[in-house]
Each structure stands twice: as structure tokens, then as C-alpha cells.
Amino acid sequence: MSASQTHGHAAAHDHHDEHGPAKGILRWLTTTNHKDIGTLYLVFSLIMFFVGGTMALVIRAELFMPGMQLVDPQFFNTMTTVHALIMVFGAVMPATVGLANWMIPLQIGAPDMALPRMNNFSFWLLVAAFSLLILSLFMPGGGPAAGWTLYPPLVLQTGDAFPLAIFAIHLAGASSIMGAINIIVTIMNLRAPGMTLLKMPMFTWTWLITAYLLIAVMPVFAGAVTMLLTDHFFHTTFFAAAGGGDPVLYQHIFWFFGHPEVYIMILPAFGIVSEIIPTFSRKKLFGYDAMVYATASIGFLSFIVWAHHMFTVGMPLAGQMFFMLSTMLIAVPTGVKVFNWTATMWKGSLTFEPPMLFALAFLFLFTIGGFSGLMMAIAPVDFQYHDTYFIVAHFHYVLVPGAVFAIMAAVYYWLPKWTGHLYDIKLANWHFWLSAIFVNLLFFPQHFLGLAGMPRRIPDYSTQFADWNMVSSIGAFGFGLSQLLFPYIVVKCVRGGARASDHVWEGAYNHGLEWTVPSPAPYHTFEVAPVVK
Amino acid sequence: MPMNMKRALGAISATALAALWSVPAAAAWTLNLREGVTELSREIYGLHMLILWVCVVIAVAVFSVMIYSIATFRKSKGAVPATFEHNTRAEIIWTVIPVVILVAMAVPAARTLVKIEDTRGADMTIKATGYQWKWQYNYIDEDVSYFSTLAQASNEARQVNAGIDVHSVDNYLLEVDNPLVVPVNKKVRMLVTAADVIHNWWVPDFGMKKDAIPGYINELWFRADKVGTYRGQCAELCGRDHGFMPVVVRVVEQAEYDSWLASQKAARQAAAAPAAQTAAVTTTNALETTTVLVANAE
Numbered sequence: 001m002s003a004s005q006t007h008g009h010a011a012a013h014d015h016h017d018e019h020g021p022a023k024g025i026l027r028w029l030t031t032t033n034h035k036d037i038g039t040l041y042l043v044f045s046l047i048m049f050f051v052g053g054t055m056a057l058v059i060r061a062e063l064f065m066p067g068m069q070l071v072d073p074q075f076f077n078t079m080t081t082v083h084a085l086i087m088v089f090g091a092v093m094p095a096t097v098g099l100a101n102w103m104i105p106l107q108i109g110a111p112d113m114a115l116p117r118m119n120n121f122s123f124w125l126l127v128a129a130f131s132l133l134i135l136s137l138f139m140p141g142g143g144p145a146a147g148w149t150l151y152p153p154l155v156l157q158t159g160d161a162f163p164l165a166i167f168a169i170h171l172a173g174a175s176s177i178m179g180a181i182n183i184i185v186t187i188m189n190l191r192a193p194g195m196t197l198l199k200m201p202m203f204t205w206t207w208l209i210t211a212y213l214l215i216a217v218m219p220v221f222a223g224a225v226t227m228l229l230t231d232h233f234f235h236t237t238f239f240a241a242a243g244g245g246d247p248v249l250y251q252h253i254f255w256f257f258g259h260p261e262v263y264i265m266i267l268p269a270f271g272i273v274s275e276i277i278p279t280f281s282r283k284k285l286f287g288y289d290a291m292v293y294a295t296a297s298i299g300f301l302s303f304i305v306w307a308h309h310m311f312t313v314g315m316p317l318a319g320q321m322f323f324m325l326s327t328m329l330i331a332v333p334t335g336v337k338v339f340n341w342t343a344t345m346w347k348g349s350l351t352f353e354p355p356m357l358f359a360l361a362f363l364f365l366f367t368i369g370g371f372s373g374l375m376m377a378i379a380p381v382d383f384q385y386h387d388t389y390f391i392v393a394h395f396h397y398v399l400v401p402g403a404v405f406a407i408m409a410a411v412y413y414w415l416p417k418w419t420g421h422l423y424d425i426k427l428a429n430w431h432f433w434l435s436a437i438f439v440n441l442l443f444f445p446q447h448f449l450g451l452a453g454m455p456r457r458i459p460d461y462s463t464q465f466a467d468w469n470m471v472s473s474i475g476a477f478g479f480g481l482s483q484l485l486f487p488y489i490v491v492k493c494v495r496g497g498a499r500a501s502d503h504v505w506e507g508a509y510n511h512g513l514e515w516t517v518p519s520p521a522p523y524h525t526f527e528v529a530p531v532v533k
Numbered sequence: 534m535p536m537n538m539k540r541a542l543g544a545i546s547a548t549a550l551a552a553l554w555s556v557p558a559a560a561a562w563t564l565n566l567r568e569g570v571t572e573l574s575r576e577i578y579g580l581h582m583l584i585l586w587v588c589v590v591i592a593v594a595v596f597s598v599m600i601y602s603i604a605t606f607r608k609s610k611g612a613v614p615a616t617f618e619h620n621t622r623a624e625i626i627w628t629v630i631p632v633v634i635l636v637a638m639a640v641p642a643a644r645t646l647v648k649i650e651d652t653r654g655a656d657m658t659i660k661a662t663g664y665q666w667k668w669q670y671n672y673i674d675e676d677v678s679y680f681s682t683l684a685q686a687s688n689e690a691r692q693v694n695a696g697i698d699v700h701s702v703d704n705y706l707l708e709v710d711n712p713l714v715v716p717v718n719k720k721v722r723m724l725v726t727a728a729d730v731i732h733n734w735w736v737p738d739f740g741m742k743k744d745a746i747p748g749y750i751n752e753l754w755f756r757a758d759k760v761g762t763y764r765g766q767c768a769e770l771c772g773r774d775h776g777f778m779p780v781v782v783r784v785v786e787q788a789e790y791d792s793w794l795a796s797q798k799a800a801r802q803a804a805a806a807p808a809a810q811t812a813a814v815t816t817t818n819a820l821e822t823t824t825v826l827v828a829n830a831e
Contacts, residue, residue: 066706067699068691074773147770153747154730154772241748247731248746281606282614290624312733312768313744314751317650321643328635332628338595339627345602347615363599371588378638380645381581383742384566387733387768452563453737455768458776460691462706463699467561 032116034101041098048090055083060476076459077145084148089172095407096268100207106514107201109192109530114185122178129171136161152239173218180214194532206271209299213260221257255306263302269406273359279507280356281348287340294333311382320379327377354428358409361436369397390450396443416504420520421497434482441475570759574740576645652754655722663732663745666774677797683777684708707764712781716790725751733769757784
């Protein structure tokens with residue numbers, strides 16, 4: 001993508017005074033600026049990351065040794081449930097939305113998101129959603145404890161937390177749909193002249209596909225939880241066998257949402273890695289077109305594999321066969337992506353700044369998660385893996401050293417562009433190495449636990465599982481504590497540091513429109529659209 | 534680690550004394566799936582090892598290239614970036630090869646799947662019903678039915694701050710009061726269902742796991758070919774005590790099974806006699822015909 005900005009930065013600066021940010025707290029409440037909203041999303045997701053992480057540490061503390069030492073089993077179930085809901089809907093998704101807000105207009109040469117007021121609304125809805133969810137923890141009967149999948153009939157046993165959790169999901173879903181619409185409209189209408197679809201940066205591409213997935217599945221999830229709500233309060237029996245309903249129907253609806261949801265979390269991560277590896281390899285992304293098509297195929301396949309989450313519900317043989325084969329197919333486009341990233345590094349000129357380190361860890365560790373995913377696609381073997389720690393290890397590998405590492409990589413990649421300062425590279429390296437070591441200590445032994453037969457979502461276990469659980473818990477505390485470095489590094493960078501150049505990284509020069517604006521990026525950019533050749 | 538070794542050794546000797554050796558009790562630092570004691574579990578284990586090795590071979594190949602690139606093409610070593618952006622031949626190769634591998638994997642997997650779902654020709658049928666938080670076993674055609682709950686020693690030790698060393702409890706959390714008893718080398722068909730929320734009946738050594746869903750009757754089968762006690766757990770979150778409803782199956786010789794069954798029936802008849810009387814009294818008093826129906830059905 002060779003891009004050049006025909007109108008200099010001066011044009012952007014002309015209007016600077018009249019359109020500057022409002023002062024004080026009002027700026028953040030009323031802002032419609034994509035950069036401010038991006039920052040809000042990112043800060044929000046960081047807070048949620050620590051809230052959800054604390055819950056994870058409660059879980060790992062209880063599982064440190066066999067025997068019940070700390071919490072009641074019901075509270076333990078609340079922790080696993082709310083940890084997952086917060087991490088999925090409160091940390092990973094908003095982080096990628098925040099990055100989209102910041103970077104998509106900069107990457108496509110747009111002055112802002114297409115629907116700025118809705119942008120503000122979708123952020124503050126999210127705050128309302130998670131306030132409700134966290135409030136639900138303090139309701140009589142305790143917080144939601146039926147797992148993040150909210151399977152009936154169990155979820156219908158939830159106390160007063162139930163409607164709060166459902167409304168929280170409704171609000172978060174509405175927020176996601178608005179965010180997705182905004183991203184699609186922005187990308188479809190506000191690209192700079194000359195930026196055809198197949199010239200768009202990969203991060204923008206992956207987000208475009210993600211946004212379509214969101215619009216397709218969030219309403220489905222909203223429908224599912226609404227049926228739960230009416231089953232609970234209005235005597236419907238959508239999911240109650242006693243009334244002619246079907247508990248498995250819920251699972252089909254949930255996973256029709258839930259599987260694309262997995263890709264909603266990982267596709268933007270793919271995009272991030274596709275930006276970073278070329279920059280620090282000083283080489284163009286290998287097989288750009290193939291990458292776009294692979295992303296699109298993964299998006300399509302995500303709609304026809306859902307029941308691989310349900311191999312044990314007693315599906316007909318033909319159903320199991322279909323979902324086994326379609327799931328195995330996902331390995332093909334995912335493989336293409338991994339091979340293309342590797343080929344991008346081949347004969348490059350590599351350097352290993354923090355974003356690259358996180359991207360490389362993503363490359364290795366996400367691939368490990370991909371392998372365990374392939375193993376679980378084999379339906380007969382999944383009868384052994386299903387609902388054990390093997391699956392816990394699998395999805396944490398794709399979500400933590402996968403999605404979360406990619407988000408960290410993105411922040412370390414674009415932070416100097418946002419703040420105008422270079423951050424403390426040495427500390428960031430520490431953050432990386434501690435995270436990379438502890439994340440493996442935390443999650444790799446969980447493969448062994450699952451294979452040895454430890455079910456997931458249990459607060460206590462047979463003594464045979466004691467050893468690896470202790471290792472995993474040590475890894476968890478190491479990983480959790482290491483993350484405290486991250487806000488420290490970010491805050492320090494916001495406050496000051498060496499000045500960053502416009503392209504920040506040597507390899508980022510001529511690597512996309514976002515590197516043509518000054519560092520820090522002015523409050524308003526591309527008021528006059530650049531021309532992309 | 535010496536502590537764990539000692540613990541493991543202790544457990545080994547204790548269980549050896551008990552003559553019935555069950556693998557899970559002492560296997561610390563376990564890494565892999567177990568082969569189990571049924572044809573299906575061994576086939577599943579074989580598939581697991583096959584796909585694991587496929588993944589290992591691919592991983593070694595892909596990770597080698599990555600590591601080689603990271604080690605070799607460094608700017609600090611003076612590497613100059615090449616300018617190629619794609620290579621059609623390479624891209625076709627690394628799309629086609631995975632497809633071939635997947636097809637090769639799918640064939641044996643499908644074969645095993647067909648076998649798993651073939652519950653025909655069973656020698657006996659047992660219905661397992663999941664409750665919060667116990668199992669009920671119902672020997673269809675045999676008029677034998679009982680509940681199976683977490684053993685008392687485990688139940689006491691698992692309370693929050695019970696002050697009991699869980700290592701001193703035999704088969705902590707994997708012991709029940711009344712295990713399921715089945716004969717060796719017989720095809721046992723299990724009908725799996727639930728009365729309240731969704732549970733999951735799982736014995737790793739049988740390679741089988743099926744959801745127990747209210748309103749559904751799921752099927753699975755196993756033919757254990759080794760006498761012993763096999764332990765598993767509920768594998769679907771079912772509420773507060775989900776972690777405390779183990780599945781224990783004793784596989785015994787046919788003769789032992791027959792005498793066990795006879796004793797169960799005898800105990801049941803002895804218990805049923807006074808119960809039937811009570812039911813009759815209730816009927817005359819309250820003109821409640823349903824009670825009789827229920828009593829007869831049991």
C-alpha cells in the first residue's frame with residue numbers, strides 16, 4: 001500500500017483551535033471524537049481486564065490445592081461465570097473496538113467515524129451494561145453462576161441477579177451492534193480516494209469482516225437470552241422440556257452466536273499481527289490477497305461449525321459428521337494465515353521491539369491453540385476432551401497469548417502515535433518476557449489436567465490433579481502480577497518520554513496512512529482526504 | 534517434588550493392598566489421556582495419539598521455519614529485506630497439504646464415530662438419571678434402582694475449611710456410596726437423562742461422555758474388558774455441587790454380578806413389602822388412586 005498525503009499537516013492544524021476537545025470531565029462524557037472514544041474503550045477494557053483477572057485469581061487460588069479453602073462452591077461458579085463474561089464482553093471485545101476507533105479512520109484516511117454520536121452512545125451503553133453485571137454480584141442469591149454460556153435449565157435457578165445479567169447482555173449487545181454498524185459505514189463510505197477495498201490495511205479488513213459477524217450474531221444472542229427471560233418470568237417454555245420446549249435448542253442458538261463470537265475476538269487480532277510482523281520484518285505482508293480471502297473464509301466457516309461445542313448433547317450421527325468435517329476445514333484458512341506470517345518474516349530484516357515480541361509470541365502460542373482446536377474437531381476424541389481442562393487450555397491459548405497478546409502488541413505498536421512519546425522499551429520487554437513465561441506456566445499444564453480427566457468448572461478436585469493445578473496457579477499469579485507493569489508503562493508514556501517521530505518505527509515508514517500524520521496524532525486528522533495511489 | 538513422590542508411593546501401596554487397582558487414584562504429574570478398558574476407549578486413544586503426532590510433526594516443521602527466520606533474518610546480522618510479496622506455488626502447496634491431512638484424519642475418525650453411535654445388540658440396559666447432585670441408576674428389566682452419591686468421607690473433607698487432610702481420604706471426590714455394578718465383557722447400553730438441570734455422565738476409562746438432559750434420553754454404550762473400579766465425574770456444570778457428583782463403576786465377573794443383582798432384588802423386595810402396605814392405607818384414607826399407581830410402578 002503506497003500512500004501519500006497530498007495535503008500537508010498544516011491543513012489539519014488550521015482548524016485545531018475551534019475544534020479542540022472540551023475541557024475537563026465533559027470532554028469524556030460528551031465526546032464524539034473517534035480518538036477520544038477509542039481511548040475510552042481502551043481504558044474501560046483495561047479496567048475490566050483487571051476486574052476479570054482478579055476473579056481468575058480467586059479461581060486459581062481456590063484451585064491451588066485440593067480441598068475447599070477459600071470460597072463457597074456457588075461463589076466459585078459465580079467467579080468462573082463472571083470472569084468469562086467480563087473478559088469476553090468487557091475486556092477483549094471493547095479493546096478491539098477501541099483500537100478500531102483509533103486506527104480505522106487513520107488507516108483509511110477518514111476524518112472520524114461515520115456516526116460519531118452513535119459512537120459515543122455505544123461506549124456509554126457498555127459502561128451501563130457492565131455496571132449492571134457487576135451489580136448483579138451483590139443481589140440476593142449471588143451473581144450469575146451457570147457459566148458464561150448461560151445454559152438452561154441451570155441458569156433459570158439464578159436468583160435476583162438473573163434479570164440484571166440478561167439486561168447487561170442486552171445492553172452490551174446493542175453497544176456491539178452499534179459499534180459494528182459504525183465501523184462498516186465508516187469503511188464503506190469514508191475511505192480516502194484511491195483506497196480500494198483490496199488496498200485497505202489488514203487491520204481494517206479484519207475489522208470489516210468482524211463487524212459483519214457482529215451484526216449477524218449479536219441479535220441471535222439477544223433473542224436467546226430474551227427467551228431465557230420470558231421462560232423465567234412469563235411462563236414460556238422455550239427451553240423447558242416439561243412444557244414442550246427444548247433445552248438443547250438454547251445451546252444451538254447460543255453457539256450459532258458463540259462460535260462467530262470466538263472469531264469476533266480473534267479476527268482483529270489477526271489484523272494486528274498482520275500489521276506488526278511486516279513492519280518489524282521490513283517487508284510487505286506475504287500474500288495480502290490470500291490473507292483477505294482466508295479471513296473471509298474463516299468468517300463464513302464460523303457460521304457452520306457451531307455444534308462442535310455440543311458433540312456430547314446426543315446429536316444424530318450425520319450431524320456429528322457434518323460438524324466434525326466443517327470444523328476441520330477451518331484449519332485450512334487458519335493454516336494459510338500462519339504460513340503467510342511466517343513467509344513474511346522469511347528473508348526479512350527483523351528487529352524485536354515489544355510489539356514484535358508480542359506478535360511473535362502470538363504466532364507461536366496461537367498456533368498451539370490451533371492445534372488443540374484441531375484435536376477437538378475430531379468428534380470421537382472430543383468425547384474425552386469435552387468439558388475438561390483440555391478445552392480450558394485450548395481457549396485460553398487462543399484468547400490470552402492469542403487475542404490479549406495481540407491487543408498488547410497493538411498498544412505497544414501504536415501508543416507512540418497516540419501519545420507522541422516513546423515508552424520505556426526496557427520495561428515493556430520485561431512485561432513481555434514475564435507474560436510469555438507465566439502464561440505458559442499457567443495454561444500449558446491445563447492440557448495435562450484435562451487429558452488426565454479433570455472436568456472444568458469444578459471448585460475442588462481429586463488429589464491426582466494436585467500437582468499440575470499448583471503449577472498452573474503459580475503461573476496465574478505470576479501472570480496476573482506481571483500485568484501491573486502494563487498500566488504503569490502506559491501511564492508513564494502518556495505523561496512523557498522521548499519524542500516519537502511521525503512513523504515511529506523504522507519499518508513503519510511508508511507502511512500506511514496512520515504513519516503519515518504527526519505524533520501525537522492531532523485531535524482532528526484527514527480533514528482533507530489524502531489521495532492513495 | 535519428594536513430597537509428591539512420597540504421596541504417590543503411599544497411595545500406590547494403599548491401593549495395591551485394596552487389590553482393586555484403579556489408575557486415577559495415584560497418577561500424579563499425568564500427561565496424557567488414558568487408554569481405558571473398552572474397545573472404543575482404545576480406538577479413541579489411538580485417534581488422539583494420531584492427531585497429536587500429526588500436530589507435533591506440523592508444529593516441528595512450522596516452528597522450525599519460524600525459529601530459523603527469527604535467528605537468521607535479523608537486522609542486527611545485516612539482513613537485507615527481500616521484496617517478494619507472494620509465491621503462488623508455495624501458497625497452493627500449503628493449502629492443499631492440510632486438506633490432504635484433514636481428509637486422511639477424517640476417515641478413521643468417522644469410522645470410530647459410527648461405532649460409538651451403534652448401540653444395537655446390547656446385553657443389558659441401565660438408565661442413569663442425573664439429579665442435583667447425585668446419580669440414579671435404574672437396571673431396566675431387573676427392577677433394581679438406587680441412588681449413587683458422593684461418599685461420606687469425601688463429603689466431610691470437601692466442606693470449606695473442614696480441617697481434614699484430603700490426602701488422607703481414599704479416592705477423594707471420586708468415591709460413591711453405591712457404585713454402578715456391571716459385568717465384564719458385556720455390551721452395556723446406558724440411557725442417560727436428567728431430572729432437573731443438564732448433567733453429563735462420564736467415565737474416562739470407557740471413553741464415553743454423554744449429556745444428561747431433562748426431557749431427552751441419550752444413549753451410549755461400553756463393553757469393559759477388564760475387571761476393576763473405574764471413576765469419572767459429572768462433566769456438565771450443574772450448579773453448586775457440580776464438582777461433587779462422581780460416577781463410579783465396578784466392573785465384575787458375571788458370577789459376582791449375578792449374586793450382586795440377586796442381593797439387590799432381595800433387599801428391594803424386603804423394603805417394598807412395608808411400603809406397599811403404607812400405600813394401601815393411604816388409598817383407603819384419602820381415596821388417592823395415584824399413590825397406588827406410583828407404588829405399583831416402583
